[in-house]
Amino acid sequence: xxxxxxxxxxxxxVSKTFQLQGQEVQALKGANLAIRKGEFITLxxxxxxxxxxxxxxMAGFEQPTSGEALMWGKPITEPDPQRGMVFQDYALFPWLxxxxxxxxxxxxxxxxxxxxxxIVERFIxxxxxxxxxxxxxxxxxxxMRQRVAIARVLANDxxxxxxxxxxxxxxxxxRERLQEELLDIWRSTKLTVVFxxxxxxxxxxxxxxxxxxxxGPGRIESDNPMTLRRPRDIASPxxxxxxxxxxxxxxxxxxxxxx
Amino acid sequence: xxxAQTTATGVPVATPAAGGFQLASRLRSLGLALVVPALLLIFxxxxxxxxxxxxxxxxxxxxxxxVDFVWGGIYDDAFSGTAHIHLLASMTRVYGGFALAAxxxxxxxxxxxxxxxxxxxxxxxxxxxxxxxxxxxLPLSMILFGLGARSAFALVFLGAFYPILLNTVFGVKNVDxxxxxxxxxxxxxxxxxxxxxxxxxxxxSIFTGLRxxxxxxxxxxxxxxxxxxxxxxxxxxxxxxxxxxxxxxxCGMIIIGIAGFxxxxxxxxxxxxxxxxxxxxxx
Numbered sequence: 001x002x003x004x005x006x007x008x009x010x011x012x013x014v015s016k017t018f019q020l021q022g023q024e025v026q027a028l029k030g031a032n033l034a035i036r037k038g039e040f041i042t043l044x045x046x047x048x049x050x051x052x053x054x055x056x057x058m059a060g061f062e063q064p065t066s067g068e069a070l071m072w073g074k075p076i077t078e079p080d081p082q083r084g085m086v087f088q089d090y091a092l093f094p095w096l097x098x099x100x101x102x103x104x105x106x107x108x109x110x111x112x113x114x115x116x117x118x119i120v121e122r123f124i125x126x127x128x129x130x131x132x133x134x135x136x137x138x139x140x141x142x143x144m145r146q147r148v149a150i151a152r153v154l155a156n157d158x159x160x161x162x163x164x165x166x167x168x169x170x171x172x173x174x175r176e177r178l179q180e181e182l183l184d185i186w187r188s189t190k191l192t193v194v195f196x197x198x199x200x201x202x203x204x205x206x207x208x209x210x211x212x213x214x215x216g217p218g219r220i221e222s223d224n225p226m227t228l229r230r231p232r233d234i235a236s237p238x239x240x241x242x243x244x245x246x247x248x249x250x251x252x253x254x255x256x257x258x259x
Numbered sequence: 260x261x262x263a264q265t266t267a268t269g270v271p272v273a274t275p276a277a278g279g280f281q282l283a284s285r286l287r288s289l290g291l292a293l294v295v296p297a298l299l300l301i302f303x304x305x306x307x308x309x310x311x312x313x314x315x316x317x318x319x320x321x322x323x324x325x326v327d328f329v330w331g332g333i334y335d336d337a338f339s340g341t342a343h344i345h346l347l348a349s350m351t352r353v354y355g356g357f358a359l360a361a362x363x364x365x366x367x368x369x370x371x372x373x374x375x376x377x378x379x380x381x382x383x384x385x386x387x388x389x390x391x392x393x394x395x396x397l398p399l400s401m402i403l404f405g406l407g408a409r410s411a412f413a414l415v416f417l418g419a420f421y422p423i424l425l426n427t428v429f430g431v432k433n434v435d436x437x438x439x440x441x442x443x444x445x446x447x448x449x450x451x452x453x454x455x456x457x458x459x460x461x462x463x464s465i466f467t468g469l470r471x472x473x474x475x476x477x478x479x480x481x482x483x484x485x486x487x488x489x490x491x492x493x494x495x496x497x498x499x500x501x502x503x504x505x506x507x508x509x510c511g512m513i514i515i516g517i518a519g520f521x522x523x524x525x526x527x528x529x530x531x532x533x534x535x536x537x538x539x540x541x542x
Contacts, residue, residue: 105445
């Protein structure tokens with residue numbers, strides 16, 4: 001498919017080597033990926049496959065050892081509010097209330113107070129936390145904290161939301177609810193989402209494309225478009241077929257590694 | 260009602276019915292806290308009335324002297340009704356020395372915690388100086404600052420300095436790295452992170468340092484007032500020793516204990532208010 005428009009994020013032949021106790025560890029080798037505006041991408045793979053490294057390179061927290069990471073054709077050199085990150089362990093500012101956590105981005109960028117307040121109220125409302133606007137993070141449940149973390153990057157006008165196993169620490173019920181809420185937000189805001197997970201079902205349920213990665217060294221194994229109509233029913237036979245197919249892709253590589 | 264008293268479901272915890280229960284539990288903890296002091300008092304009474312020692316006055320004699328020390332009108336000697344003068348003198352030194360210590364220790368701690376060069380330059384020096392007890396500084400302090408209040412200030416300063424310094428360094432160095440990443444992806448970078456991330460994140464540790472520092476300032480006040488100052492609770496205790504007036508020594512001790520305790524409670528109350536966001540910071 002020839003897309004004339006520029007990809008919002010492009011990864012070109014990116015490799016990343018870390019120094020670990022004097023030894024070189026290759027976390028990522030020759031990764032290529034183009035993400036178009038508005039896409040929902042999930043990166044899936046076993047631990048050590050480089051999925052988090054790839055996400056951190058997109059965020060600008062890490063620089064590639066070779067190759068390049070581009071946003072709208074320009075090299076990504078440092079973290080930027082255009083690319084918001086949602087961490088697995090929330091990384092909220094514990095000394096700020098829900099409202100002030102969400103206001104952190106706008107006020108850092110010098111958005112006038114009155115305007116910042118309006119933005120904050122809109123996103124607190126979007127994630128359903130109006131009643132808890134004055135609560136501190138430690139008073140909230142895990143699911144609520146992650147809602148704050150999502151609202152925080154949305155309030156900052158992020159075009160791309162990078163999510164590093166954001167629902168990994170939540171219980172199953174909360175996770176399902178947040179997945180649906182995330183899809184609602186994605187649909188209504190036309191965001192681009194890159195979502196790292198190790199849960200196959202979650203990857204299939206959410207994504208336009210599931211990118212499978214394999215470890216030792218981390219590589220992109222395949223890029224799988226998900227054509228299943230939304231809303232997706234995880235109990236449907238079609239969903240199960242895809243799950244079996246994707247699971248095969250992941251596990252065959254485990255077999256190779258173990259052999 | 261503040262959010263601190265509400266649960267995650269937004270339901271206020273303290274209902275009117277729970278108010279009575281809260282009072283009962285407060286009285287209970289007050290009662291329990293008084294058990295050990297009461298036992299000590301009884302032991303003191305028994306030991307002194309049975310003449311196990313002749314050098315220590317009975318609790319009753321001591322309390323009579325305390326009344327005289329605070330209000331006067333019983334013995335009418337040089338110390339009658341002078342407690343407030345000595346307390347005020349000591350407080351000036353404690354809070355003055357403490358404030359001076361905070362004034363130096365906070366910025367130096369922030370520098371050591373944040374700037375590697377400052378750490379390499381200063382940290383070994385302070386690690387070397389820290390084990391030297393305040394008492395050991397007494398002679399040098401009297402040579403450098405002379406006999407009197409300036410020496411006392413300097414010793415209190417030394418006592419309060421290290422806990423503030425060390426806890427500030429610890430707090431600044433141990434800010435969760437994720438918070439810097441979160442701040443930078445939200446558009447807060449470089450030096451702006453110092454005020455928006457480092458300082459608030461280090462506040463609980465800094466506060467612990469200030470609390471310990473103030474405690475130590477009270478702790479070293481007697482040594483500080485060994486430098487020949489005419490007034491102050493430490494001076495009273497030293498005089499009491501010289502004059503073999505044990506009841507004076509005990510009265511001085513009790514007043515230092517109470518003043519230090521009240522001052523600590525005030526600091527804790529301020530801390531609980533400033534750090535109500537912190538789940539593990541309620542003293």
